[in-house]
Amino acid sequence: MTKKTTIYDIAKKLDIAAATVSRALNNNPKISAKTSKLVLETAEKMNYKKNNLAFALQSGKSNSVGVIVPRINTNFFASVIMGIEEELQAEGYHVIICQSNEDEKMEIENINTLLNAQVDGILMSISNVTEENSEIIKKVIQKNTPLIFFDRKLNIDEASSVTINDFQGAYLATQKLIEQGCNKIAHLSGNRSIQLYEDRFAGYKKALEDNNIVFNENYVIQTKSNVESGINAMKELLELATPPNAVFSSSDFAALGAIQELKEQGINIPEDFCVFGFGNEPFTKYMELSISTVDQSPIEMGKVTAKLFLNQIGKTKNVTMEKNIILMPQLQIRKSSIKLQKHI
Amino acid sequence: MTKKTTIYDIAKKLDIAAATVSRALNNNPKISAKTSKLVLETAEKMNYKKNNLAFALQSGKSNSVGVIVPRINTNFFASVIMGIEEELQAEGYHVIICQSNEDEKMEIENINTLLNAQVDGILMSISNVTEENSEIIKKVIQKNTPLIFFDRKLNIDEASSVTINDFQGAYLATQKLIEQGCNKIAHLSGNRSIQLYEDRFAGYKKALEDNNIVFNENYVIQTKSNVESGINAMKELLELATPPNAVFSSSDFAALGAIQELKEQGINIPEDFCVFGFGNEPFTKYMELSISTVDQSPIEMGKVTAKLFLNQIGKTKNVTMEKNIILMPQLQIRKSSIKLQKHI
DNA sequence: CTGTTAGCGCCTTCAT
DNA sequence: ATGAAGGCGCTAACAG
Numbered sequence: 247m248t249k250k251t252t253i254y255d256i257a258k259k260l261d262i263a264a265a266t267v268s269r270a271l272n273n274n275p276k277i278s279a280k281t282s283k284l285v286l287e288t289a290e291k292m293n294y295k296k297n298n299l300a301f302a303l304q305s306g307k308s309n310s311v312g313v314i315v316p317r318i319n320t321n322f323f324a325s326v327i328m329g330i331e332e333e334l335q336a337e338g339y340h341v342i343i344c345q346s347n348e349d350e351k352m353e354i355e356n357i358n359t360l361l362n363a364q365v366d367g368i369l370m371s372i373s374n375v376t377e378e379n380s381e382i383i384k385k386v387i388q389k390n391t392p393l394i395f396f397d398r399k400l401n402i403d404e405a406s407s408v409t410i411n412d413f414q415g416a417y418l419a420t421q422k423l424i425e426q427g428c429n430k431i432a433h434l435s436g437n438r439s440i441q442l443y444e445d446r447f448a449g450y451k452k453a454l455e456d457n458n459i460v461f462n463e464n465y466v467i468q469t470k471s472n473v474e475s476g477i478n479a480m481k482e483l484l485e486l487a488t489p490p491n492a493v494f495s496s497s498d499f500a501a502l503g504a505i506q507e508l509k510e511q512g513i514n515i516p517e518d519f520c521v522f523g524f525g526n527e528p529f530t531k532y533m534e535l536s537i538s539t540v541d542q543s544p545i546e547m548g549k550v551t552a553k554l555f556l557n558q559i560g561k562t563k564n565v566t567m568e569k570n571i572i573l574m575p576q577l578q579i580r581k582s583s584i585k586l587q588k589h590i
Numbered sequence: 591m592t593k594k595t596t597i598y599d600i601a602k603k604l605d606i607a608a609a610t611v612s613r614a615l616n617n618n619p620k621i622s623a624k625t626s627k628l629v630l631e632t633a634e635k636m637n638y639k640k641n642n643l644a645f646a647l648q649s650g651k652s653n654s655v656g657v658i659v660p661r662i663n664t665n666f667f668a669s670v671i672m673g674i675e676e677e678l679q680a681e682g683y684h685v686i687i688c689q690s691n692e693d694e695k696m697e698i699e700n701i702n703t704l705l706n707a708q709v710d711g712i713l714m715s716i717s718n719v720t721e722e723n724s725e726i727i728k729k730v731i732q733k734n735t736p737l738i739f740f741d742r743k744l745n746i747d748e749a750s751s752v753t754i755n756d757f758q759g760a761y762l763a764t765q766k767l768i769e770q771g772c773n774k775i776a777h778l779s780g781n782r783s784i785q786l787y788e789d790r791f792a793g794y795k796k797a798l799e800d801n802n803i804v805f806n807e808n809y810v811i812q813t814k815s816n817v818e819s820g821i822n823a824m825k826e827l828l829e830l831a832t833p834p835n836a837v838f839s840s841s842d843f844a845a846l847g848a849i850q851e852l853k854e855q856g857i858n859i860p861e862d863f864c865v866f867g868f869g870n871e872p873f874t875k876y877m878e879l880s881i882s883t884v885d886q887s888p889i890e891m892g893k894v895t896a897k898l899f900l901n902q903i904g905k906t907k908n909v910t911m912e913k914n915i916i917l918m919p920q921l922q923i924r925k926s927s928i929k930l931q932k933h934i
Numbered sequence: 935c936t937g938t939t940a941g942c943g944c945c946t947t948c949a950t
Numbered sequence: 951a952t953g954a955a956g957g958c959g960c961t962a963a964c965a966g
Contacts, residue, residue, distance in 0.1 A: 252943055263953045268945060278951060295706050299652060300943035302643045304958050310686070318675065319668040319889075328663045331689055340707060342654070342684045345675055362639050363684060473876075502876060509878070529873035532817070532846055534853070545663075596959055607937045612961060620935055644959035648942050 251292045260288060271296070302364070310340040311555060312360030314370035316348045321528050322544050323371070326396060329548020330369060337556060339366070350374040354382050361385070367392040367555045372400055392558045396551045397542075398442060406558065406569040408551045412442045415540040415575030416449025419522045420494050422538070422577060424457050426585040428492030428520050432465040432483050434476060434500045446496045446524065465490055469500045476503020484511060491519055492583075498523035498530050498539055505535065505582065521582040536580035547573055595636045603632060615640070646708070654684035655899060656704030658714035660692045665872050666888050667715070670740060673892020674713060681900060683710070694718040698726050705729070711736040711899045716744050736902045740895045741886075742786060743914075750902065750913040752895045756786045759884040759919030760793025763866045764838050766882070766921060768801050770929040772836030772864050776809040776827050778820060778844045790840045790868065809834055813844045820847020828855060835863055836927075842867035842874050842883055849879065849926065865926040880924035891917055 253271065257264040262281070269277045270285035271294075302308045313330060315323040331341050342365060344356035353374060360368055368391060372379070380400070386393050387404045399407040423431050433450045436443035447466070454461050464486055469475040476499065483490055484507070495501035501523030505515060513519050515535060523530055523539035530537035550571055557567045597611040604611070606625070613621050614629035615638075632638075646652045657674060659667040675685050686709060688700035697718060704712055712735060716723070724744070730737050731748045743751040767775050777794045780787035791810070798805050808830055813819040820843060827834055828851070839845035845867030849859060857863050859879060867874055870885035894915055901911045 266952055276951060297647075297708075297943050298706060299643065299646045299650075299708055303641075303647045304944050306643075308643060310684075317672070318662075319665060319672045321663060321665075324663040324668040327687070328661070328689065331662065331687060335688070335703075340654075340686045340703075343671070343675060343687055344679070345672065359679075359684075362642060364641075364643055529876045532873045533876065534878055609961075610936055622935060641959050648960050
């Protein structure tokens, strides 16, 4: 294991001061062209690589950013991270991943870990909005560590965010169902104390309103984001005196559950019942009865989040970015909601 | 932004030497109980947190490990990373993610990046086996940086590995198809210059052999790991004079393509044709016609990989682990391959 | 047991 | 334009 060459090694070899080497390496303007060239060349020759740890210590910058997500092995978050990674790697940053498991304690712990690791920024999708949580967020702000939320945000002046327009996505999806002739549209909602589910609900409601369809409270059922929950919800819906003839689900998994139950009861999709999901999970495309859904362009979200961070620390000059960026969702219209033969 | 408290702050406050504080903080045995207690308490009171960057510089250990995968947004790799993360976070390590995109240049670049970041270890799934590649791997070995392969390995004495028994998985899957009464079993193979696809092919072949089924070269088609490739392969197979009545695919995606083509041609699954995939991608479970497949227990693989790393750097005392660990794959038997009513 | 000293590799004053 | 010196925060070596 040969030791790394340091600026001192270069200095000794060239019989100049280490400071000069340092300056040359950093393209300091007040270094003579020839010295500079010489240093650069010998550095190359000696295979010099800056010791990032030393640089980190002296500068206080670790050249790494922390990313906190609930879970990494879901398509959505993995793709966001992919986007972040691609953008940040190019700028020489490392990405440190933390999982919160949607657990508040973990979220706080993760932030402390990252703060302690002196990351240059924290990018996170926050799961819990509590007092303790806000407390630590404030700590981040106080430390002047750039904080950027993606997907799930906290409304704080000091933090920026990248989200998608959940209202819009829900509105458009519901609209599509209406266009297919569905007039009794149910909604599988997530936990509406979470902003994004509230937004999706609101978008759904507004679409009904704009089309003069009476909102029916019995058509809204709160589900978890899993198949079973969708099955149960659909059972409930089909037991109603006037069952719906379409459902807009705020989760692809619940949508899948709904579809399974509908088939179980011999109801034809999309002829007699249309289904629209949310999230564009990979499986929605692969089903024999492919599921219409709302794409959240996670990779793009990751990239934008990373760019926002870079912008915030002044890496992207001459570019001013919005503090809060809202991405537009894209509908993926597939078999589960195409009833009519009309040309779309 | 208040400055972090250092050991010097504590030392000053207690009017003792910084070294003593350091020792107390590190539970050095030769420090008096009372001093130790005092230091620990004031450290707590002053909200002292060790500066990892400083520690990293002086120790040469960065307390982070690098993970290189082809892509992070696939269920398999995301899950492996999840396993690694969970295991390593508990030990205070950060996980730095790099994506190679299966590109050799990137793989080399990633290793250099990680080496330069002075990670304490590199865990990787290697895509390319070339000379240049081996060159840099040697460099890692020379630097004494622990190197552990998972899923796709390189056969090097100095590196350890965690893989699954692909041969076994393929063998068992093929065996299951035979048990279902299939006697003309095709195989969709990946690029067999990659060891793991070669192993799956070998397992398939051996199962045929052990059951006295003649191996038919025309039944083996090389595919990519995507739906379209599976469709094309199945088209080819069905055009044969004696088409097969089952297929074992080394990729779930290709298996899905095969299924789509079979349905397209009106062939009933599983009655007239059985399908077995490999990888246990999430969608295989969600299909109406759920797909039988081989699970690679990626989370477990990640955990074991992490444990092997910890073992290698001596964090797990009194435990000796094998250098090359081979995990057993688990069959997930689902609708696409259950023909008979027999009790399994 | 504890204090002193020095060094990890880099950058940044302050001189010259 | 360059050199010398000091410090980032921590630990290890060497005294006592």
